[in-house]
Amino acid sequence: MINVTKTFLPPQEEYQAILKRAWDTGWMTNRGVLVKELEDQLKSYLGVNQMIAMTNGTLPLQIAIKALNLEGEIITTPFSYVATTSSIVWEGCTPVFVDIHPEYLTIDETKIEAAITPKATAILATHVFGNPCHIEAIEAIAKKYNLKVIYDAAHCFGVTYKEQSIFNYGDVSTCSFHSTKLFHTGEGGAIFCNDAHLLNSLFYHHNFGHKGKEDFQGIGINGKMSELQAALGLSVLPYMEQIIASRKNAIEVYNSLLETINVKTITIRPETEWNFSYYPILFEEEAQLLKVVAALNKKEIYPRRYFYPSLNTLPYIIHSSLPLSEAISKRILCLPLYYRVDENIQILIANIIKSSL
Numbered sequence: 343m344i345n346v347t348k349t350f351l352p353p354q355e356e357y358q359a360i361l362k363r364a365w366d367t368g369w370m371t372n373r374g375v376l377v378k379e380l381e382d383q384l385k386s387y388l389g390v391n392q393m394i395a396m397t398n399g400t401l402p403l404q405i406a407i408k409a410l411n412l413e414g415e416i417i418t419t420p421f422s423y424v425a426t427t428s429s430i431v432w433e434g435c436t437p438v439f440v441d442i443h444p445e446y447l448t449i450d451e452t453k454i455e456a457a458i459t460p461k462a463t464a465i466l467a468t469h470v471f472g473n474p475c476h477i478e479a480i481e482a483i484a485k486k487y488n489l490k491v492i493y494d495a496a497h498c499f500g501v502t503y504k505e506q507s508i509f510n511y512g513d514v515s516t517c518s519f520h521s522t523k524l525f526h527t528g529e530g531g532a533i534f535c536n537d538a539h540l541l542n543s544l545f546y547h548h549n550f551g552h553k554g555k556e557d558f559q560g561i562g563i564n565g566k567m568s569e570l571q572a573a574l575g576l577s578v579l580p581y582m583e584q585i586i587a588s589r590k591n592a593i594e595v596y597n598s599l600l601e602t603i604n605v606k607t608i609t610i611r612p613e614t615e616w617n618f619s620y621y622p623i624l625f626e627e628e629a630q631l632l633k634v635v636a637a638l639n640k641k642e643i644y645p646r647r648y649f650y651p652s653l654n655t656l657p658y659i660i661h662s663s664l665p666l667s668e669a670i671s672k673r674i675l676c677l678p679l680y681y682r683v684d685e686n687i688q689i690l691i692a693n694i695i696k697s698s699l
């Protein structure tokens with residue numbers, strides 16, 4: 343069976359050697375040495391000054407909304423994973439959706455201003471498939487209307503924009519280290535913020551508000567990463583260059599195999615060093631996509647409709663019409679892409695696609 347992704351697993355002895363250090367101290371969580379070591383290694387790998395490792399990539403979004411005291415309306419994208427929208431609703435805010443750019447698939451910055459009402463407090467946008475939003479335009483709008491900016495950068499491990507880490511942009515940026523993502527800790531994630539005061543607040547929020555053992559700074563939740571997660575991250579991190587190079591190669595293989603047919607893939611924004619995290623293809627019609635999926639499934643190949651459905655159609659959302667996001671969600675498919683995906687499988691996939699169209 344071939345899935346859309348396959349989790350990279352380092353040699354088990356390497357994971358166990360790091361785990362042994364946790365065993366030796368008997369310390370499993372509450373920011374032990376392994377979490378701190380992982381944070382230090384990630385800061386230097388990614389080129390960021392500050393970060394907090396967390397237990398997944400969703401809590402950082404919720405904690406950011408909470409720590410920024412956001413209320414009212416949050417301008418957001420309908421083309422993302424459900425966590426982007428659910429975090430807004432979970433925190434008692436109302437998502438206001440803005441349609442997406444047809445090539446970059448990120449929120450259409452030219453349509454943001456029209457969606458801003460006096461109730462708007464922030465923009466929460468996703469760098470889709472690691473492809474940056476129009477960061478400058480969003481920054482300018484946020485400044486003009488006094489809005490906070492949070493980037494859901496779940497897909498962005500290792501991405502740089504204008505020669506610095508994508509995680510350095512926005513008031514807060516988040517990442518996911520889920521095992522389906524490029525870099526992973528099983529479950530895991532991180533929050534990034536360059537404002538020392540806000541980072542401090544985010545830190546308290548992720549640890550119950552604890553200020554020492556018996557004192558509390560304010561309300562908090564438990565977003566801590568455990569030592570077991572950090573150990574996995576520390577054993578995966580040394581392989582990142584190999585992982586990214588292998589995926590780059592696989593994407594080049596897909597590109598050349600699919601050259602002759604008329605399917606579009608993602609356009610990466612200029613001045614971006616991308617991470618080769620996904621291989622989405624865009625069909626002309628949903629019917630073609632469904633035919634291709636059925637034919638691939640017959641061979642036990644499971645690509646993923648990602649992102650589908652468009653988040654403005656979620657059952658707990660008051661529906662508004664967003665023609666591009668809805669149309670693209672129905673026509674986009676992520677093909678299997680992972681470390682050392684077999685080229686013969688890629689050839690098979692391309693042949694099935696071609697013969698189904």
Ligand SMILES: *Cc1c(COP(=O)(O)O)cnc(C)c1O
Nearest residue numbers: 398399400423425496518519520
């Ligand atoms: C994976 C993902 C998340 C959630 O991350 P978890 O680590 O699974 O909680 C949020 N946003 C986007 C865009 C994602 O792809």
